[in-house]
Amino acid sequence: MIIADRETVLKTPELADVMRRIVGSKNVLSTLEDRICYSCDGSKQQYLPDIVAQPCTTQQVSKILCFAHEHNIPVYPRGAGSGLTGGAVPVMGGIVLDFSRMNRIMEIMPEDLTATVEPGVVTQTLQNEVARYKLFYPPDPASAAFSTIGGNVAECSGGITGLKYGVTRDYILALEIVLADGSVIHTGRKTLKSVTGYDLTRLFVGSEGTLGVFTKITVKLIPLPETVETLLAFFQTPADAIKTASQIVANNLLPRALEFIDKSSIDCIKAYNRAFKIPAETNAILLIDVDGRASSVTTESSLIEKIVVENHALEVTTAKNSQERNALWEVRRAISPALYNIAPFKINEDICVPRSQILEILERIADINERYPLLKVANFGHVGDGNIHVNVMYKDGKSQRAMAEGMIDEILHATVELGGTISGEHGIGNVKSAFVPLEIPPQELQIMRNIKQLLDPKGILNPAKIFTQTNNKQPLQ
Ligand SMILES: Cc1cc2nc3c(=O)[nH]c(=O)nc-3n(C[C@H](O)[C@H](O)[C@H](O)COP(=O)(O)OP(=O)(O)OC[C@H]3O[C@@H](n4cnc5c(N)ncnc54)[C@H](O)[C@@H]3O)c2cc1C
Structure with missing residues (x-):
C-alpha cells in the first residue's frame, strides 16, 4: 500500500494553522527543535515529522484524522516513544499525535475489577493507583515507569510477569478507537467475559498504531498479591x-x-x-x-x-x-547500562521460542557467534515464557553494522526453525518488517494486508510499519 505522493501534502505552516484550529495553539509543536524531539524513539532512528499535535479529547483526534484522511497525510500515534522497533517514528513525515495530554485515569471500578483510562496514562501510574484499592494491573514491561498504556496496548507489551499473569492482551476488555477516516468505534464490553461477534478488541491489540488510534482503554484488574x-x-x-x-x-x-x-x-x-x-x-x-x-x-x-x-x-x-x-x-x-559500557552499539532482539527449545536456541546463538568473532552477544530475559533478549554488540558503528545484521538474520532464521517467533513483545515496527515473511506464510500475510486495506484504505495510519514499504523519507542520520 503506497501513500499518496508526498508532494501533494501540506507543509508545516499550513498544517500548523489547521492543527491549531483543532487542538488549540498551546497543543501544537511546529518549530524544528520541537519536531526533532519527536523524530525518534527507542530504536534510535530519526525521521522528522511535519507537525506534532497534542489532542486532549476523542473529538479532536477524530477531527485530525478526518482532515489527514481527506488530504492523504500520514499520522503516527505516539505514547512515550520508548518503543524499540520504530513504531512511533514518522518515517514518511506528516502528523505525530502525541497522547501526553490524554493521561487521565477516568474510572476505577473495584467491584467490577476494571479501570478505564486515556491512552497517555503511564503504566506504573495505573499500577500504583489501582494498588490503593488492593487491585493489580499485572502487565509489567521494564519500561513501566515511563511507557504508556496506549503504547503498551499497541505493542501488546509483555514484561517480567508474563509466565504467571500473561501479557497486555490478556487484560484489555474494551477500546474506544478512532479509525483512519475519523469515525469512532467501540469494541468489547466492560465485562470480564464477552463472546458476542468477532473479537475486534484482540485484533487491535498489538496492531502498532496501523489500524486505529486508541482514545479510551478499559483494562481488567485482579486482586493485589499480598x-x-x-x-x-x-x-x-x-x-x-x-x-x-x-x-x-x-x-x-x-x-x-x-x-x-x-x-x-x-x-x-x-x-x-x-x-x-x-x-x-x-x-x-x-x-x-x-x-x-x-x-x-x-x-x-x-x-x-x-x-x-x-x-x-x-x-x-x-x-x-x-x-x-x-x-x-x-x-x-x-544489564542495559552495563551492555552499553562494553560496546557503544547494539541490536536488541526479543525472540521467543517454545520453552522446551530455550537451551537449543542459546546453543545455536553461541554457534552463530563463532562465525562472527568480532561481535559480542549477551542474552537475558523472561526465560519463564521462552522470551530471550538477544543483544548483538559491536564497537564500530560503520564497519561492523552489516556484520551484526548478518548475525541477527541467522538468529531469526534459527528461532523460526525451532518454532519460535521473531518478536515476543517489542513488536515489528519498521525495524523488523523485512523478517515478517520468515514467520508469517503468504496467505496469512495477505489476510493481514486485507484487514489493513479495509480499515485504512489510504494507508495514512503509521505507514511503512509491520509490512515492508520502500517509499520512506530519508532518515535524518
Ligand atoms: C528501557 C526499556 C525497557 C523496555 N522493556 C520492555 C519490556 O520489558 N517489555 C516490553 O514489551 N517492551 C519493553 N520496552 C519497549 C517499550 O517500552 C514498549 O513497546 C512500550 O509499550 C511502548 O510504549 P510507549 O508509550 O513508549 O509507546 P511508543 O513507543 O510511543 O509507541 C509504540 C507504538 O504504539 C503506537 N501507539 C502509541 N499510542 C497509541 C494510541 N493511543 N493508539 C494507537 N497506537 C498507539 C505507536 O504508533 C507505536 O507503533 C522497553 C523499552 C525500553 C526503552
Missing part, C-alpha cells in the same frame, strides 16, 4: 539454570517472574558495578519472584530453593523485604 519474595540463584552452567526453570514449573510452581542472565551479560554487569557479589565461577543467573498470600509464598519459595540447590546452584540468596528485593533486582536492572 506479598512478593525474591530469590537470586547463581549457576555454573546455563544448562543447570534452564533445567531449574523448567523443573520449577514442572513441580506445579508458577513464579511471578523467572528471569535468566547469561555469562556475557554477567561479565558486563561485573565490569559495570564491582559491588555486586557474584561468585567467580558463575556462568548463568536466575532471578525469581514468587507472589501470593504470605503463608503460600514462604512455602513456594522454599520449594523453589530446594529445586535450585538440587540443580547444583553455586549459591542462592533470598530477599524477604522490599529493600532486599530491590537490591537483588539491581543486578537485572544493571
Whole structure:
C-alpha cells in the first residue's frame, strides 16, 4: 500500500494553522527543535515529522484524522516513544499525535475489577493507583515507569510477569478507537467475559498504531498479591539454570517472574558495578519472584530453593523485604547500562521460542557467534515464557553494522526453525518488517494486508510499519 505522493501534502505552516484550529495553539509543536524531539524513539532512528499535535479529547483526534484522511497525510500515534522497533517514528513525515495530554485515569471500578483510562496514562501510574484499592494491573514491561498504556496496548507489551499473569492482551476488555477516516468505534464490553461477534478488541491489540488510534482503554484488574519474595540463584552452567526453570514449573510452581542472565551479560554487569557479589565461577543467573498470600509464598519459595540447590546452584540468596528485593533486582536492572559500557552499539532482539527449545536456541546463538568473532552477544530475559533478549554488540558503528545484521538474520532464521517467533513483545515496527515473511506464510500475510486495506484504505495510519514499504523519507542520520 503506497501513500499518496508526498508532494501533494501540506507543509508545516499550513498544517500548523489547521492543527491549531483543532487542538488549540498551546497543543501544537511546529518549530524544528520541537519536531526533532519527536523524530525518534527507542530504536534510535530519526525521521522528522511535519507537525506534532497534542489532542486532549476523542473529538479532536477524530477531527485530525478526518482532515489527514481527506488530504492523504500520514499520522503516527505516539505514547512515550520508548518503543524499540520504530513504531512511533514518522518515517514518511506528516502528523505525530502525541497522547501526553490524554493521561487521565477516568474510572476505577473495584467491584467490577476494571479501570478505564486515556491512552497517555503511564503504566506504573495505573499500577500504583489501582494498588490503593488492593487491585493489580499485572502487565509489567521494564519500561513501566515511563511507557504508556496506549503504547503498551499497541505493542501488546509483555514484561517480567508474563509466565504467571500473561501479557497486555490478556487484560484489555474494551477500546474506544478512532479509525483512519475519523469515525469512532467501540469494541468489547466492560465485562470480564464477552463472546458476542468477532473479537475486534484482540485484533487491535498489538496492531502498532496501523489500524486505529486508541482514545479510551478499559483494562481488567485482579486482586493485589499480598506479598512478593525474591530469590537470586547463581549457576555454573546455563544448562543447570534452564533445567531449574523448567523443573520449577514442572513441580506445579508458577513464579511471578523467572528471569535468566547469561555469562556475557554477567561479565558486563561485573565490569559495570564491582559491588555486586557474584561468585567467580558463575556462568548463568536466575532471578525469581514468587507472589501470593504470605503463608503460600514462604512455602513456594522454599520449594523453589530446594529445586535450585538440587540443580547444583553455586549459591542462592533470598530477599524477604522490599529493600532486599530491590537490591537483588539491581543486578537485572544493571544489564542495559552495563551492555552499553562494553560496546557503544547494539541490536536488541526479543525472540521467543517454545520453552522446551530455550537451551537449543542459546546453543545455536553461541554457534552463530563463532562465525562472527568480532561481535559480542549477551542474552537475558523472561526465560519463564521462552522470551530471550538477544543483544548483538559491536564497537564500530560503520564497519561492523552489516556484520551484526548478518548475525541477527541467522538468529531469526534459527528461532523460526525451532518454532519460535521473531518478536515476543517489542513488536515489528519498521525495524523488523523485512523478517515478517520468515514467520508469517503468504496467505496469512495477505489476510493481514486485507484487514489493513479495509480499515485504512489510504494507508495514512503509521505507514511503512509491520509490512515492508520502500517509499520512506530519508532518515535524518
Ligand atoms: C528501557 C526499556 C525497557 C523496555 N522493556 C520492555 C519490556 O520489558 N517489555 C516490553 O514489551 N517492551 C519493553 N520496552 C519497549 C517499550 O517500552 C514498549 O513497546 C512500550 O509499550 C511502548 O510504549 P510507549 O508509550 O513508549 O509507546 P511508543 O513507543 O510511543 O509507541 C509504540 C507504538 O504504539 C503506537 N501507539 C502509541 N499510542 C497509541 C494510541 N493511543 N493508539 C494507537 N497506537 C498507539 C505507536 O504508533 C507505536 O507503533 C522497553 C523499552 C525500553 C526503552
